[in-house]
Amino acid sequence: MKKMIYFPGCTLKTTAKPLEDSALKVAEALGMEIKEMPQWYCCGTVYSLAQDDLIKQLASIRNLILVQTLGHNEIMTLCSMCYNTLAQSNVLVRKDEKKLEKINQFISEQPDYKGEIEVKHFLTLLKKVGNEKIKEVVKNGLSGLRIACYYGCLLLRPKEVGIDNYEQPTILEELMEALGAKPVYFPYKTECCGSYHTAIKPEIVARRVYHILENARENRAELVVTSCPLCYFNLKDRQKNIKKIYPDFKKIPVRYFTEIMSQALGV
């Protein structure tokens, strides 16, 4: 396997450190060479949907230029939000030459971005490794642990950047099965958790996540896995907010999918 350039993003270095640590260990165990970019900028967190405000794309494009300069043509991220932001910016400049030209001209101190970088998420790489290989490396099989795989929004939508079908994705479920777990039927797996509203009106997120988690519980899930640090926070840390609104609510454990993987692979 060739070396992959890895873009962590701000959150993975601080509040979501477990995601990064477990992911890197898992990568090592599977023989994947992951190298963090020596220099990177915050990607901007959300893709700006304005067509007339290109300055908001600069953060993403700068990172893609850095990857280009390193001589790689792929960039790997762990955080769903970073993935979505980088991927959508990439799609925008690839589709519209004039916008790419404007951005390049603005970032005159760096080389021009040519539009040839592919943005990949860790899950896509794991799929390429193949579930057969992953099964071989499992040391502590999860013995039928009933897992609800929560995708959230940004991994799957919009279609141009989605890593799997946005109505019936299976990439996480297949991965969990390879680890010996039993993924449950979970129709709310692609429903939004409330995202950044958690910073302003946490009650909205609490109400939203209540429905998501209750749906997981109804389908007999023992654990919820997720890939995005924001979803992780909303699903896990907001459970105390949920308890305030719905006193009968019982907590459900939430983990990053890489944490489960590292547990199963014994690393």
Next chain:
Amino acid sequence: MRIGVFVCHCGRNIAGSVDVKKVVDEISHIKDVVLCTDYIYLCSEPGQLTIQEKIKELNLTHIVIAACTPALHGVTFGRAVEAAGLNRYLLEIANIREQCSWVHQHHPEKATKKAICLIKGALAKLKNAQPLKPIKVPLTRKVLVIGGGIAGIRAALDIAQGGIEVYLVEKTPSLGGHMAQLSETFPTLDCSSCILTPLMVEAAHHKNIHVFTYTEVKRVEGVIGNFKVTLEKKPRYVIPEKCTGCNDCVDVCPVIVPNEFDQGLGARKAIYVPFPQAVPLVYTIDLEHCLNDEKLIVCEQCFKACGPRAINFLMEPEEVEIEVGSIVVATGYELLPLENLKEYGGGEYEDVITSLDFERLASASGPTGGVIKRPSDGKVPKSVVFIQCAGSRDPEHGRPYCSKICCMYTAKHALTYKHLVPEGEACVFYIDVRAAGKRYEEFVQRVMGEERVLYLRGKVSKVFRHNEKMIVSGVDTLSGKPVEIEADLVVVAPAIVPSKKAQELAKLLKAPVDEFGFMSEIHPKLRPVESVSLGVYLAGAVQAPKDISETVAQASAAASKVLSLLSQPEASLEPIVAHVNEELCKACRLCQKACPFKAITMVGKGKKRHAKVEEALCQGCGVCMAICEEHAINVAGFTYEQLSMQLRALLEDKIDDSEKAVKSG
């Protein structure tokens, strides 16, 4: 040469962008142009009269008409000049509408220049034009109807009544098509089988109709008036003449598989008839599921049980060659598979079914005997949700068109459900209700008002399972409320798509299809039952989604076209066919290999060997002309000489004297 040029205004269509007066002025000065004039609507009767008068008055020998596309009025103008005594192949039409005024509306000056250029091109082409006579070929007074559903049956009956022999070919073991699967038909609520089976029987027994079921079309050669078609009769392994329809074989067959006629909701054996009223009532062994295969026989149960000894495991596919004068295509439709509708489960939920599935549940001869039951647990659903527009009107994920029949059949289903389960609740999610036929609107109003079915205006974004129920997440935009319904059964109305085999068939017939696979008609308003491929007619949903009333009307229309074609003494083919100059031909055979219609053969011996074109098969496509390195083969009316003159005239301003490199002759 005395050339008359007529420039049409076409109202504002041409005159709106092209300066017609300027065009007339410029063209009038060209050598050999005796008259150049304009008229507001040349295709009208006074317009055509003007042309005819001028031909006689000025002894015109050649005509150029600058107007709309020849595809629209080529025949009209051709007839007009012939009525004045001129051969219609000495008429050249310059398309200054579709190819000029319509596409350059914002550049009138350039459009005018282009129009002049196009007319000059037409004039140049005329210089070497030859008068041509239509090719007469004898007509085979027989017809092939492909598809044994209501469209095929109606067309076959109408043609047979006209005294013409019909071959009715159906790929499944029985006639009937989808209409046989239906329980009732809107708006009269006639029992579908009751109105269909008499027609099926009539077709099977009609002295002029030869019915071939379990048969497919393998090859089609020839041209209008004379088609040679190879049919392949798939082996039934049951001898039709001996089979009495007693059913003894079915009782002993050990293999049980889902029955396609029941949409997989019911079962059949490997030896079967698709439904009890099948026509012909002959059993068929489905070898794919039978325990035997072509090489090895392990089970002889049916063979032993059959009194009349009608079972023959050694049957082979049989090819039958027929000659017909025209072909009617009536292959019908299919529903978009649920796998394509992932927001409704993508086919994974048993209790999310399609409309045809519902028809089988409601049908008295269906897998549940006419009792509406949930496929998952067999319970009678107390709450049913109907979802319209699933995959239709959806340019992003499905088909952009409206499937036309779903609004009506969903209303019918809701009514059927309410009659069968009076204490049940039914809701319909719709975007619009399209009920445009006779008594259709009244029918829908009855379903809403009297049956009290709740019509919710909005699309359903998701359907998922919750315990034993299906949760339907939609919206009612009229009240402005998102709604969530707990349903026992969800019935989806998928988009109507052309049947897969129809697209392969279109290739065999060299008939074009549109981007969705529906076969193309010559003109949707004026010539809806004729395919662009001459001699091939369209009836029913193969051309576009439509309900039974329209299908029957179209089938009869196609039949009338066939009868009018075959009532002529002979077929008249356009003389735009290829001719070989034997002197120049080097017998390299490139044209023979390139001809898509297999119209070229090699004749003669030694140095005199050359290519020969079978006029009746040639469609004038010009591929041979393009590939011949010696310019030995030319399509009459579009010879290499004519086309190069036309091209030179079109590029007049761009050709430099020193750059002229023209092959003489």
Next chain:
Amino acid sequence: MRLVLKKNKHILQKIEEISGENVFACYQCGMCTAGCPMVSEMDILPNQVIRLLQLGAMEEVINTRTVWLCASCYTCGARCPKGVNLSRLMEAIRLMILREQNQDYVRLEEMVKESLPQIALISALRKFTA
């Protein structure tokens, strides 16, 4: 009170320019509303926002809470049969309001004072401030 159909062309034009979407492509099927995760918190439904834009009722659109409750989850745009990306329209309306009023929708003091992942904080600030 009857809505007088105003032709607020320049506001609609601005919104279409910022979003790159054609408001009149929407045939009001309601798929967006049916799938929106935030719909229970909203006052005007997502499809009604487009409807009001089509009708030229700009004041109502500007005064609604709905556009600020959008979570940019893209569910609407992914499902829309006409390919109208409502998330972009919501962003365009928000930006138009922020730019016109030159005032942030949310102030730092109003935000939650817990330890949050940075992405939550930064996304919120990017979406709701001018």
